[in-house]
Amino acid sequence: LQKPGPADKYGNHWQYHSRSDRHSKVGSWGVALDLLATSSLLRRHVDDGKVVLGVNHTMTDFATGRKKDLDLVIARPTGAVPHTAKTFAGLADQYGIVLEPVEQGVLAALPAFPVNTVGAVLVALEAKACMTAHVKSLPRLYDELNSSHLCVHGASRQALAIGYVQVNAADQFLSPVVNNRLLGDTPAEVTEHRQPADTERVLKKVAEIPRRSASSESGFDGIGITVLDLRNDGGPVTIVDGPPAPQPGDSFHYGSMIVRMANEYDTTFAQV
DNA sequence: TACCATGGGGCCTACACAAA
DNA sequence: TTTGTGTAGGCCCCATGGTA
Numbered sequence: 001l002q003k004p005g006p007a008d009k010y011g012n013h014w015q016y017h018s019r020s021d022r023h024s025k026v027g028s029w030g031v032a033l034d035l036l037a038t039s040s041l042l043r044r045h046v047d048d049g050k051v052v053l054g055v056n057h058t059m060t061d062f063a064t065g066r067k068k069d070l071d072l073v074i075a076r077p078t079g080a081v082p083h084t085a086k087t088f089a090g091l092a093d094q095y096g097i098v099l100e101p102v103e104q105g106v107l108a109a110l111p112a113f114p115v116n117t118v119g120a121v122l123v124a125l126e127a128k129a130c131m132t133a134h135v136k137s138l139p140r141l142y143d144e145l146n147s148s149h150l151c152v153h154g155a156s157r158q159a160l161a162i163g164y165v166q167v168n169a170a171d172q173f174l175s176p177v178v179n180n181r182l183l184g185d186t187p188a189e190v191t192e193h194r195q196p197a198d199t200e201r202v203l204k205k206v207a208e209i210p211r212r213s214a215s216s217e218s219g220f221d222g223i224g225i226t227v228l229d230l231r232n233d234g235g236p237v238t239i240v241d242g243p244p245a246p247q248p249g250d251s252f253h254y255g256s257m258i259v260r261m262a263n264e265y266d267t268t269f270a271q272v
Numbered sequence: 273t274a275c276c277a278t279g280g281g282g283c284c285t286a287c288a289c290a291a292a
Numbered sequence: 293t294t295t296g297t298g299t300a301g302g303c304c305c306c307a308t309g310g311t312a
Contacts, residue, residue: 017284017303024303056286056302069302133305135275140304175305176283 016131016232017176023166025055026095027127028072031164031224031258032088035074035123036113037106038262041270042074047111050272052077053088054118059155068151072125075118076272088113122269123160123261124152131168131230132175132191134198138205141165145209149220157215158268162261163223164254165206169199169240174232196244199227203244206252221264224257 016023032053036042045051054073089107092099099107126148130141145163152161173191203225210219227245229238246252 129304131304137304137306138276140278144303 014176014232015234015237016129016230023129024071024127025091026097027129027164027166028125029088029091029095029097031125031127031162032072032074033103033106034258035262035265036088036110038258039265041266042262043110045269045272046113049077049081051075051122052081052114052116052118053091054121055091055115057118057121057124059121059124059151068147070121070124070148070152071127073118073121074123075121078117078119081114081116086115088115091115121152121156121159122272123162123265124148125162125164127164127166129166129168130202131166131232132173132193134167134193134202138201141202142205142209145206145220145223149210150218153215153218160221160261160264160268162257163209163220165202165223165225167199167202167225167227168193168230169195169227169244170229170231171195172231176232200244203227203246203252211251222257222261223252224254225252226254 036046042051051074054070054075056069056071057073057075058069059073088110089112091097092107126145128141128145130137145165148163149161152159171193173193175191206223206225209223211223212219212221225246227240229240246254248256250256
């Protein structure tokens with residue numbers, strides 16, 4: 001859950017705004033929390049001060065020199081962590097993340113996980129949202145995700161590149177771009193979606209993104225997809241469990257991806 | 273006619289720096 | 293120390309033109 005964002009220039013408070021990277025950061029934060037909850041080795045590394053968090057970390061593809069900012073990375077520290085450093089828990093407040101009691105318990109049980117300058121990257125997270133104009137945004141969604149894993153592995157073959165995609169399955173949507181005025185003065189313009197076809201198209205496109213099973217290959221180490229129902233009108237946001245959302249056992253099922261990535265972390269970085 | 277690929281554009285956020 | 297301003301980069305959205 002996420003609090004509505006700050007007022008845009010018209011005075012509207014949107015749950016989701018395409019021109020902000022807040023939803024990407026929230027998504028990456030959630031993936032990191034679930035990884036921490038699942039991997040005891042990662043928690044131990046945090047406890048031992050062997051890893052730190054990096055936000056908007058710039059990675060450089062050694063082969064091409066291309067740079068890309070990753071939403072969230074888990075990495076080896078480069079030096080002493082100052083006492084004033086932000087923490088993983090602090091980011092939840094900063095991003096306006098509302099946690100369920102279970103999640104609060106998980107977070108409370110974690111050791112302080114500082115945000116600091118990072119060294120060698122162990123895990124790189126990139127989150128993308130496709131909330132409206134599904135088909136139009138397919139090429140860009142593909143390109144941005146594809147360039148993400150290329151850049152991560154261009155910088156470090158061993159790093160785990162994790163992609164997280166949120167797809168909106170709502171039939172209707174209030175676009176902050178289309179509704180460029182203060183709502184309430186005039187009726188909102190509602191964007192109609194062709195569901196479930198739009199959602200299925202996005203899932204099919206994401207399935208085309210390369211994945212890898214060995215560090216010698218090219219592709220994401222894991223991609224998780226969450227299908228949600230977001231009308232963006234201030235009403236409740238629900239997670240869609242049934243089809244077309246990926247089902248347990250599916251390569252893109254979020255829970256399965258987290259378990260797989262936690263196992264991958266445990267085996268790859270046992271010697272850290 | 274419907275679908276697809278491309279790239280410009282506007283808004284958001286973070287950050288650095290200057291001025292009060 | 294606080295506030296204001298400028299800049300850069302990231303986020304899709306969407307108009308446009310090409311293709312099946």
